[in-house]
Each structure stands twice: as C-alpha cells, then as structure tokens.
Amino acid sequence: MKEKKIEFPTRQDLLDARIRIADMVHNTPVLTSRLINEMTGAQLFFKCENFQRMGAFKMRGASNAILQLSDVQRSAGVVTHSSGNFAQAVSLSARIVGCPALIVMPENAPDVKKSAVRGYGGQIIESASTPQAREEMAKKTLSETHGSFVHPSDDIDVIVGNSTAAQEMIEEIPDLDIIISPVGGGGLLAGTALAASYFSPETDVLGAEPTGADDAFRSLRDGIIHPSIDPDTICDGLRTNLGQWNFPIIRKLVKQIILVDDNKTIEALQLIFERMKMVVEPSSAIVLAAALSNPGVFRQKRIGLIISGGNIDTTILQRIFTT
Amino acid sequence: MKEKKIEFPTRQDLLDARIRIADMVHNTPVLTSRLINEMTGAQLFFKCENFQRMGAFKMRGASNAILQLSDVQRSAGVVTHSSGNFAQAVSLSARIVGCPALIVMPENAPDVKKSAVRGYGGQIIESASTPQAREEMAKKTLSETHGSFVHPSDDIDVIVGNSTAAQEMIEEIPDLDIIISPVGGGGLLAGTALAASYFSPETDVLGAEPTGADDAFRSLRDGIIHPSIDPDTICDGLRTNLGQWNFPIIRKLVKQIILVDDNKTIEALQLIFERMKMVVEPSSAIVLAAALSNPGVFRQKRIGLIISGGNIDTTILQRIFTT
Numbered sequence: 001m002k003e004k005k006i007e008f009p010t011r012q013d014l015l016d017a018r019i020r021i022a023d024m025v026h027n028t029p030v031l032t033s034r035l036i037n038e039m040t041g042a043q044l045f046f047k048c049e050n051f052q053r054m055g056a057f058k059m060r061g062a063s064n065a066i067l068q069l070s071d072v073q074r075s076a077g078v079v080t081h082s083s084g085n086f087a088q089a090v091s092l093s094a095r096i097v098g099c100p101a102l103i104v105m106p107e108n109a110p111d112v113k114k115s116a117v118r119g120y121g122g123q124i125i126e127s128a129s130t131p132q133a134r135e136e137m138a139k140k141t142l143s144e145t146h147g148s149f150v151h152p153s154d155d156i157d158v159i160v161g162n163s164t165a166a167q168e169m170i171e172e173i174p175d176l177d178i179i180i181s182p183v184g185g186g187g188l189l190a191g192t193a194l195a196a197s198y199f200s201p202e203t204d205v206l207g208a209e210p211t212g213a214d215d216a217f218r219s220l221r222d223g224i225i226h227p228s229i230d231p232d233t234i235c236d237g238l239r240t241n242l243g244q245w246n247f248p249i250i251r252k253l254v255k256q257i258i259l260v261d262d263n264k265t266i267e268a269l270q271l272i273f274e275r276m277k278m279v280v281e282p283s284s285a286i287v288l289a290a291a292l293s294n295p296g297v298f299r300q301k302r303i304g305l306i307i308s309g310g311n312i313d314t315t316i317l318q319r320i321f322t323t
Numbered sequence: 324m325k326e327k328k329i330e331f332p333t334r335q336d337l338l339d340a341r342i343r344i345a346d347m348v349h350n351t352p353v354l355t356s357r358l359i360n361e362m363t364g365a366q367l368f369f370k371c372e373n374f375q376r377m378g379a380f381k382m383r384g385a386s387n388a389i390l391q392l393s394d395v396q397r398s399a400g401v402v403t404h405s406s407g408n409f410a411q412a413v414s415l416s417a418r419i420v421g422c423p424a425l426i427v428m429p430e431n432a433p434d435v436k437k438s439a440v441r442g443y444g445g446q447i448i449e450s451a452s453t454p455q456a457r458e459e460m461a462k463k464t465l466s467e468t469h470g471s472f473v474h475p476s477d478d479i480d481v482i483v484g485n486s487t488a489a490q491e492m493i494e495e496i497p498d499l500d501i502i503i504s505p506v507g508g509g510g511l512l513a514g515t516a517l518a519a520s521y522f523s524p525e526t527d528v529l530g531a532e533p534t535g536a537d538d539a540f541r542s543l544r545d546g547i548i549h550p551s552i553d554p555d556t557i558c559d560g561l562r563t564n565l566g567q568w569n570f571p572i573i574r575k576l577v578k579q580i581i582l583v584d585d586n587k588t589i590e591a592l593q594l595i596f597e598r599m600k601m602v603v604e605p606s607s608a609i610v611l612a613a614a615l616s617n618p619g620v621f622r623q624k625r626i627g628l629i630i631s632g633g634n635i636d637t638t639i640l641q642r643i644f645t646t
Contacts, residue, residue, distance in 0.1 A: 029352065031374075050600040051354075277373040277602040277633035310600035317644055321637060 006248050009160045011198040017064045017160045018167055024063040024096060025164070028052050030172050030304075033276050040291055041299040045176070046272075047169040050280050050310025054120065057165050057188055057308050058089035058152070064161025065150045066093045074099035077147040081127075081134045083109040084237055085309055086152035091122025102147060104138045112314070153185025154243025162191030169304050170200045179304040180287040183207035183216045183250075183257060184238035188308055190246035193253035203304075207250070207257040208290035210234075210265070215241045217257040220250065234262045234316060237283030237308070264289040266320055272307075282316060284308045329571050332483045334521040340387045340483045341490055347386040347419060348487070351375050353495050353627075356599050363614055364622040368499070369595075370492040373603050373633025377411045377443065380488050380511055380631050381475070385412035387484025388473045389420055397422035400470040404450075404457045406432040407560055408632055409475035414445030425470060427461045435637070476508025477566025485514030492627050493523045502627040503610040506530035506539045506573075506580060507561035511631055513569035516576035526627075530573070530580040531613035533557075533588070538564045540580040543573065557585045557639060560606030560631070587612040589643055595630075602633045605643075 031046045049057040066078055077100030080090045087103045094101035101122040105114065106129035114124055127137035142149055150158065165188075166179060181192040193205040209216050213231035225247050231239035242250065262282075269285035271292075272278050287305040291298050354369045372380040389401055400423030403413045410426045417424035424445040428437065429452035437447055450460035465472055473481065488511075489502060504515040516528040532539050536554035548570050554562040565573065585605075592608035594615075595601050610628040614621050 034376075053357075055598075055600060273602055275378075277378060279596055279600040279602060314644060318641075321640055321644065 006156075006245055008249060009156060009194060013160055014163050014167060014195060014198060018164045020067050021060060021063045021161060021164065024053075024067070024093060025059050026052055027168050028165070030169055031276065031278070035275050036271065036288070040295060042291060043302045044288070044291060045169065045173045045302070045304045046276070046307050047165055047304060048278065048307050049165055050278060050284065050307055052309070054085070054088045054092050055309055055311040056085040056089065057162060057306070058085040059092065060164050061155070061158030061161035061187060061191070062086060062089035062150065063093040063096075065155060065157035066090070066097055066099070068157055069099070069148055073148050077102055077145055078150055079104070079138055079141050079145065079147045080150050080152060081105070081138045082152045083113055085311055087113070087117045087122060088120055090150060091117050091120035095121035100147070102141055102145065104134055104141060106134065110313070151243070153187030153240065154245045155187070156245055159187050159191045159194070159246055159249065162188045163195040165306060166192040166195035166304070167199060169306075170195060170203070173302070173304060175302060176200060176203045176304045177301040178204045178206060178298065179306065180206045180208055180258070180290055181306040182235070182238055182283050182286050182308050183209045184235070184283065185240040186216065186242040186246035186250055188306065189254060190249040192306060193249060197253050204255045205253060206290070207254055208260055208286045209257050210238055210286065211259045211261050213239050214259055216250070217259055219247065220254070220257055223251070234319070235265060235281075235283040235286055236313065236316070237281060238286070258290040258294065260286050260289045260293060264293050268292055269320060279310045279312060280307050281309045281312050284310070329479075329568060331572060332479060332517060336483055337486050337490060337518060337521060341487045343390050344383060344386045344484060344487060347376075347390070347416060348382050349375055350491050351488070353492055354599065354601075358598050359594065359611070363618060365614060366625045367611070367614060368492065368496045368625070368627045369599070369630050370488055370627060371601065371630050372488055373601060373607065373630055375632070377408070377415050378632055378634040379408035379412065380485060380629070381408040381412035382415065383487050384478070384481030384484035384510060384514070385409060385473065386416040386419075388478060388480040389413070389416045389422070391480055392422070392471055396471050399468055400425055401473055402427070402461055402464050402468065402470045403473050403475060404428070404461045405475045406436055408634055410436070410440045410445060411443055413473060414440050414443035418444035423470070425464055425468065427457055427464060429457065433636070474566070476510030476563065477568045478510070479568055482510050482514045482517070482569055482572065485511045486518040488629060489515040489518035489627070490522060492629075493518060493526070496625070496627060498625060499523060499526045499627045500624040501527045501529060501621065502629065503529045503531050503581070503613055504629040505558070505561055505606050505609050505631050506532045507558070507606065508563040509539065509565040509569035509573055511629065512577060513572040515629060516572060520576050527578045528576060529613070530577055531583055531609045532580050533561055533609065534582045534584050536562050537582055539573070540582055542570065543577070543580055546574070557642070558588060558606040558609055559636065559639070560604060561609070581613040581617065583609050583612045583616060587616050591615055592643060602635060603630055604632045604635050605639060607631045607633070
C-alpha cells in the first residue's frame with residue numbers, strides 16, 4: 001500500500017482535543033514501582049490507561065471523533081468495525097452524547113465482548129469473520145443509515161484523541177528520555193509520537209510489537225505498509241496493521257520498533273500483576289517487556305510506558321496463571 | 324478469655340505514628356468506580372492498601388512498632404510469627420532500619436511465602452504448624468536472641484500504625500458516613516475505629532468477616548473473645564481471632580460486624596478485577612461484598628472501604644478464575 005501524503009495535526013489540534021474530551025475521559029494516574037525500577041536499572045513511569053473509562057485508551061480517540069460530529073451526523077449514528085476495546089469505546093462515547101452506535105462484529109466474536117458492547121448501549125451488526133466481510137458490512141450499514149464511520153486506529157481524530165494520554169504524562173512527568181507505546185493498528189503510537197514531538201521534542205518514542213505480528217516493524221523497515229498476515233500472538237489488541245493516516249506519522253516521528261516475544265510479555269504481565277497489583281492486557285504488558293528485555297538500552301533512563309488497557313480475556317488469564 | 328483493661332491510644336499517639344512512619348510507607352490512593360457506585364446506589368471510596376509497600380497495610384503497623392525500638396533492641400532483632408503479609412512487612416521494615424528479622428513460620432508454609440520473606444531479608448525459623456508450636460518457637464527464639472516480639476495484630480503499636488490508613492482516607496475524603504474494614508486478627512479494624520473516633524467521630528465503623536470464620540461476630544455479641552476454631556474461608560488473612568489489646572477497642576468503637584459468604588466475596592473480587600483493574604486479596608474484597616450484599620443499609624451513603632492488600636495466592640486465583 002502506498003504512503004498517503006497527509007497534513008500532520010498541529011500542536012493546537014492536540015491541545016483542542018484535550019479540552020474537547022476532558023469531561024468524557026479520566027486523567028489517569030502515572031504509577032511507579034520501586035522493585036521494577038531496581039530490576040531494570042531505569043526509572044519507569046506507567047501511564048495507566050487500564051484505569052481509563054471502559055478500561056482502555058480507546059475512549060480518548062472515540063470520544064474525540066464523535067464529539068466533532070454535527071447534530072445531523074450524530075442523529076444518523078456512528079459506525080465502526082471492531083470486536084475489541086474500540087467497539088466499547090464507541091458505544092460508550094455515543095451513549096454519552098446521545099447518538100446511536102452501530103458496531104460491526106464478527107458473528108463468532110465471544111459473547112463476553114458482545115455483552116460488553118450491548119452493556120454500553122451499542123447495537124451489534126454481525127458479519128462473517130474475514131476483514132473483507134467486515135468492511136463490506138460496514139459500508140452497507142453506512143449506506144443504509146447515512147451514519148459516520150470511525151476507524152479504530154486509522155482516523156486523524158482518533159489519533160489526535162489518543163495523543164492526550166501522552167500529553168497528560170508529559171505534563172506530569174517532565175524530562176522523559178523515552179516513551180514506549182504498543183503498536184497494533186498504529187493509532188496509539190502515532191498519537192503518542194505527535195504528543196512527544198510537540199510537547200517534549202527531546203523524548204524518543206518507541207513502539208513495542210509482538211514478534212508474531214511484526215507488520216509495523218517490517219513496514220517501517222521497508223517504507224511501505226505491510227499487512228498483518230496470520231498474526232500469532234497473545235497480544236489480542238496488536239494483530240492489526242498500520243493505516244494510511246498513521247503510517248506517515250509513525251514513519252517520521254517514531255525512532256524504532258522493538259520486537260518482543262510473547263513469553264517475555266507474559267512475564268511482564270505477571271510482574272505488573274504481582275508487584276503493582278494492576279490488571280493489564282498482554283497488549284499493554286508488552287511495553288514493560290520491551291524495557292525488561294533490553295536493559296542495556298534503557299538503564300538509567302527515564303522511561304514513560306503507555307499501559308494501554310486492562311480488558312483481559314478470561315481465557316488468556318487462565319492461560320497465564322495456570323502455566 | 325477475659326477482656327483486658329487497657330488505656331486507649333490518644334489522638335496524639337495516632338498523629339505521631341503518621342509522622343513516624345511517613346518515610347516507610349506510601350500514602351496510598353483512594354479510588355472510585357462509577358459503575359460500582361451505580362450498582363450499590365452508594366458512593367464508595369476504595370483506600371488502596373493493595374498499592375502499599377509489600378502489597379498490604381501490614382507495613383504500617385510493622386514499621387510503627389519497629390521504629391520505636393531502641394538501638395540496643397534493634398541490634399537484637401525483631402521476632403514475629405506469621406506466614407502471611409505481616410511476615411513480609413516485618414522483614415521489609417527491619418531491613419530498612421537495619422535490624423535482623425526472625426520470622427517463625429509453619430514448616431508446611433508454601434514456598435512462595437517463604438521466598439517472599441527471604442526476598443525482604445527476613446530469616447525463617449520453622450515450627451510445627453499448630454498455634455501452640457508456633458508460639459513456643461517464638462518464645463524460644465526470643466529467649467535465645469533477646470529480640471523484641473511484635474504480634475501481627477494484637478500489639479498497640481501495630482494497631483496505632485494501622486490507624487494511619489484510615490487517617491489518610493478521612494483527610495482526603497471528608498464526611499464519610501461509614502468505613503468498612505475487614506476483621507481477622509482485629510488489628511486493622513481496631514486501628515480504623517480509633518482513627519474514625521478521633522478524626523471523624525460521626526463516621527460509623529463496621530467490620531466485614533467471613534461467615535466461615537465468624538469469631539469476631541460472636542465475640543462482640545457475647546462480650547468475650549471467642550477463639551477462631553477450624554475457620555473455613557477463602558479469606559486467608561481473616562482466619563485468626565481477636566486479641567486482648569484490640570478487642571476492647573473494637574468492642575467500644577465498632578458499630579457492627581457484617582458476616583459475608585465466600586461466594587459473595589469472590590464475586591466482589593471479580594468485580595474489582597474486571598471493573599477497577601485492581602488485584603486485591605479475598606480478605607480485602609470482602610468489604611465490597613459487605614456493601615453489595617446489603618444495598619438497603621448503604622444506599623445513598625458515603626462509604627470508605629479499606630482494601631487491605633493485594634497479595635493473592637496463585638492457587639486462590641486459579642480457583643476464582645476457573646469457576
């Protein structure tokens with residue numbers, strides 16, 4: 001896929017988003033762990049989006065996009081396709097502003113995910129489970145409802161909304177040497193990189209990606225977007241590929257993608273669980289795993305870790321704690 | 324056992340403890356959950372001692388006791404018997420002040436608990452697993468070392484140290500109608516009740532106790548300390564009985580003991596896990612279970628919940644998340 005020429009969001013765009021969504025999201029805490037600092041020889045700052053509303057940073061991007069719809073657009077509703085956190089974030093954001101949320105989900109999505117969406121007031125539209133079927137069903141829904149489509153990661157308003165997590169962290173914790181964000185669809189990493197570029201330009205932004213879903217690593221290396229084919233990772237939020245809006249931002253502003261094996265991610269998740277008493281998703285624990293696996297690189301550095309969410313699947317939980 | 328006539332610690336004693344241990348403990352955050360408030364119709368404030376150093380409130384009492392030892396006493400070391408959080412709290416506190424910690428533990432205590440104590444620098448002295456054997460071994464150790472004994476729950480300095488959690492919460496969240504604390508050995512409940520009596524006298528203090536270990540309930544009802552015989556509960560921190568120092572305080576200042584079935588405690592633990600993304604012990608989740616099980620009593624009230632710790636055993640975790 002070719003790289004799209006896009007105009008980057010401005011510093012003011014990022015600041016505006018923060019004010020726009022202020023009543024819709026929590027300013028989540030930044031936590032630290034003495035023991036994990038000792039283990040890494042670094043100073044780690046955990047930006048806890050697992051404590052965000054609906055349990056993940058996705059609330060930031062979804063609310064920033066939906067709040068910019070006109071009244072007419074809102075009355076027609078918002079449409080997205082997602083079986084994960086973004087589906088819940090759109091449902092909750094839409095409910096708060098009083099507009100319908102139509103969520104295209106694979107018919108074989110787990111019941112627990114469907115219930116979560118319904119619990120936030122979203123309406124589920126089932127599709128076959130291939131990406132193509134999902135996109136066609138979204139198009140069909142859009143043409144029938146004249147609703148507005150919001151992409152989970154490849155949408156400028158979503159990216160700018162996501163940037164507010166790093167904005168808050170940078171304000172609270174100055175002089176970070178590095179920020180590490182997970183990279184799946186690329187919306188969080190792009191938003192994080194934008195925030196750092198405007199508000200803490202000396203800070204390097206790195207992405208952490210599973211070895212078994214290394215499309216962003218390959219895309220950055222080759223300068224073109226590689227699709228994510230047959231991803232094999234416990235990080236269920238990181239199986240998607242970059243998109244035309246976030247790739248140019250990531251390519252320009254992200255210093256490096258660190259690949260992380262799932263077993264290291266599981267160890268990091270257990271460490272956060274046991275020592276910080278926090279529930280995080282594997283897709284979030286990967287950022288700590290990146291730091292633990294590369295002690296030489298990170299020693300004595302001040303490192304911000306974007307802990308993207310805490311909505312962990314029970315089956316994954318069982319796998320992690322029965323091994 | 325007869326009630327001992329004791330002189331209650333003063334308001335100034337409580338304030339002094341807070342200053343004394345300030346560098347040894349975290350002022351833990353007070354968190355809330357919109358969803359759990361909606362479920363209960365109450366405003367709940369979670370005082371998160373699961374985020375305390377070594378993962379439990381026990382650090383407060385242990386450090387307050389150890390910091391009052393003279394240099395001569397410190398050099399002889401501190402002795403306690405515990406296979407749980409107090410063993411770790413004494414080990415860590417002793418290490419910080421530079422004195423030996425001798426921990427009498429049953430020889431059949433799980434390896435993970437022994438490792439945790441050793442990890443904080445404590446020295447383990449094994450005994451047979453009966454309470455009598457444990458106490459005899461503690462006495463023997465004391466006579467050999469001339470060390471100082473610190474009881475996990477029935478020691479005035481420990482009780483006063485424990486009061487600092489409620490002191491912090493009362494300062495941060497004014498006008499609480501009720502504070503609920505777990506009750507096992509009684510040290511936390513007594514400390515909480517003392518703090519409320521001095522700093523928020525309009526606040527009622529309640530204890531939450533497992534139905535399968537209802538010795539405190541029976542003791543308060545009958546006005547004498549009943550021992551805990553064959554306790555049967557998932558709340559591994561709440562199997563012990565009240566003591567001569569904390570019973571008079573609890574009897575005078577605690578309004579009621581609420582009995583809670585383990586299945587309600589497990590549900591509350593899962594709720595805290597899934598919705599608040601926090602790891603808590605069953606012995607802590609019981610306070611939320613008490614509120615959830617008695618909605619009529621707590622509706623529209625402002626309720627402080629002492630979340631005592633987050634050191635959950637892997638076997639308990641498996642039991643909770645595989646059912």
